[in-house]
Amino acid sequence: MTSQKVLIYGGKGALGSVCVAHFKSKGFWVGSIDLSPSEEANANVVVTRMADWEEQDREIQSRVSEVLNGDKVDAIICVAGGWAGGNAASKDLVKSASMMSRQSVWTSIISASLAAHHLKEGGILTLTGAIPALEGTSGMIGYGMAKAAVHQLTKSLAQGDGGLPKGAKVAAILPMTLDTPMNRKFMPDADQTAWTPMEFVADMFHGWVLDSSNLVNGSLVKLITTDGNTVTEAV
Amino acid sequence: MTSQKVLIYGGKGALGSVCVAHFKSKGFWVGSIDLSPSEEANANVVVTRMADWEEQDREIQSRVSEVLNGDKVDAIICVAGGWAGGNAASKDLVKSASMMSRQSVWTSIISASLAAHHLKEGGILTLTGAIPALEGTSGMIGYGMAKAAVHQLTKSLAQGDGGLPKGAKVAAILPMTLDTPMNRKFMPDADQTAWTPMEFVADMFHGWVLDSSNLVNGSLVKLITTDGNTVTEAV
Numbered sequence: 001m002t003s004q005k006v007l008i009y010g011g012k013g014a015l016g017s018v019c020v021a022h023f024k025s026k027g028f029w030v031g032s033i034d035l036s037p038s039e040e041a042n043a044n045v046v047v048t049r050m051a052d053w054e055e056q057d058r059e060i061q062s063r064v065s066e067v068l069n070g071d072k073v074d075a076i077i078c079v080a081g082g083w084a085g086g087n088a089a090s091k092d093l094v095k096s097a098s099m100m101s102r103q104s105v106w107t108s109i110i111s112a113s114l115a116a117h118h119l120k121e122g123g124i125l126t127l128t129g130a131i132p133a134l135e136g137t138s139g140m141i142g143y144g145m146a147k148a149a150v151h152q153l154t155k156s157l158a159q160g161d162g163g164l165p166k167g168a169k170v171a172a173i174l175p176m177t178l179d180t181p182m183n184r185k186f187m188p189d190a191d192q193t194a195w196t197p198m199e200f201v202a203d204m205f206h207g208w209v210l211d212s213s214n215l216v217n218g219s220l221v222k223l224i225t226t227d228g229n230t231v232t233e234a235v
Numbered sequence: 236m237t238s239q240k241v242l243i244y245g246g247k248g249a250l251g252s253v254c255v256a257h258f259k260s261k262g263f264w265v266g267s268i269d270l271s272p273s274e275e276a277n278a279n280v281v282v283t284r285m286a287d288w289e290e291q292d293r294e295i296q297s298r299v300s301e302v303l304n305g306d307k308v309d310a311i312i313c314v315a316g317g318w319a320g321g322n323a324a325s326k327d328l329v330k331s332a333s334m335m336s337r338q339s340v341w342t343s344i345i346s347a348s349l350a351a352h353h354l355k356e357g358g359i360l361t362l363t364g365a366i367p368a369l370e371g372t373s374g375m376i377g378y379g380m381a382k383a384a385v386h387q388l389t390k391s392l393a394q395g396d397g398g399l400p401k402g403a404k405v406a407a408i409l410p411m412t413l414d415t416p417m418n419r420k421f422m423p424d425a426d427q428t429a430w431t432p433m434e435f436v437a438d439m440f441h442g443w444v445l446d447s448s449n450l451v452n453g454s455l456v457k458l459i460t461t462d463g464n465t466v467t468e469a470v
Binding site for chain 2: 112136141218
């Protein structure tokens with residue numbers, strides 16, 4: 001029996017590495033796409049072309065085709081991303097906006113293209129948005145713009161002629177704050193019982209891959225954690 | 236008496252050149268930012284750095300500072316933009332998304348930064364969104380993402396700590412289809428009585444610069460044209 005396959009975009013990141021481990025533990029073949037190889041993944045697509053979006057896309061498409069060798073995947077999980085602050089008066093406005101665009105918009109569009117070509121019919125594509133970007137985000141302008149773009153991409157891909165394989169579904173997760181080592185380091189005094197455990201997210205993804213019948217195509221799935229308990233709310 | 240000043244980003248485009256002419260006719264000093272110089276403008280910032288967003292920003296900031304020589308402007312009108320189609324299965328997905336990002340997102344963020352540094356208190360910044368991008372846009376994925384990002388940027392900048400000068404207001408226009416020479420050429424059989432005249436838009440901008448008291452900060456102003464009549468609806 002051939003194992004199920006999943007591609008994790010950002011497989012070396014905080015959430016990505018948890019997802020790699022989770023799907024591995026469930027018997028999946030896992031491919032990781034990131035700037036450095038994941039030791040746990042079955043195969044790695046290491047991104048080296050950083051300057052140009054089209055070049056980066058060509059590199060990833062070509063290497064994913066090689067790694068999959070004609071097989072299709074059950075899911076593409078894009079959890080690449082990052083964070084930068086700053087309002088319009090920040091001297092780093094464009095630098096931050098550019099970084100956020102590379103980390104969230106480039107990766108999401110490349111994931112959409114990978115899904116169009118390598119996802120099984122009825123498969124799952126997940127992208128990563130953010131609750132704050134549903135409104136204005138004056139203190140983190142580049143971040144909010146990039147995440148708002150990901151939200152709108154999710155809606156586009158869910159439309160019948162969005163280009164995904166037949167029966168495939170797309171959803172974006174919208175975290176408020178994830179419980180990552182970096183967030184623990186930089187926000188030691190924050191209320192960490194309001195942070196969403198990464199294992200919760202990985203398990204939710206796995207649930208969608210096993211049975212997507214309750215997942216509304218194009219959902220923006222808010223992750224709301226209170227007193228250590230996480231609930232989801234799709235918008 | 237010193238004349239009022241306005242910067243038109245995209246002053247050589249279809250809508251931009253109408254705006255340059257309109258503000259000139261009202262006695263404004265007009266600076267144009269575009270890839271080639273506007274003969275009608277009082278001053279030109281010609282963009283030559285195309286490969287990198289930060290380099291392009293530095294070039295424009297430096298040249299605008301030179302041209303304004305310490306003066307502040309009454310308005311910054313960003314009407315740069317473009318259009319590209321294609322869903323997720325398009326071989327040009329990334330190429331189109333990249334072009335849309337450069338034409339709409341780069342220009343809008345650079346305009347926001349210009350506004351933070353060169354706009355008068357109480358001045359006006361306008362950006363350019365699109366009605367379709369309020370929902371999914373499966374047939375024009377890159378376009379919709381870029382415009383959704385501009386909508387969210389508009390909301391961020393309108394917040395009190397967005398970084399714009401005191402009392403300044405920002406709004407985005409959301410056209411459906413503008414009545415441009417290119418659209419007439421490529422859609423000769425469309426219902427052109429549903430297209431918004433560019434002169435209407437230029438006149439609306441001028442009205443906002445004269446008196447912004449009725450303009451709600453952060454508005455996304457839909458331009459709805461029916462039987463040749465245009466009305467606006469702010470969301």
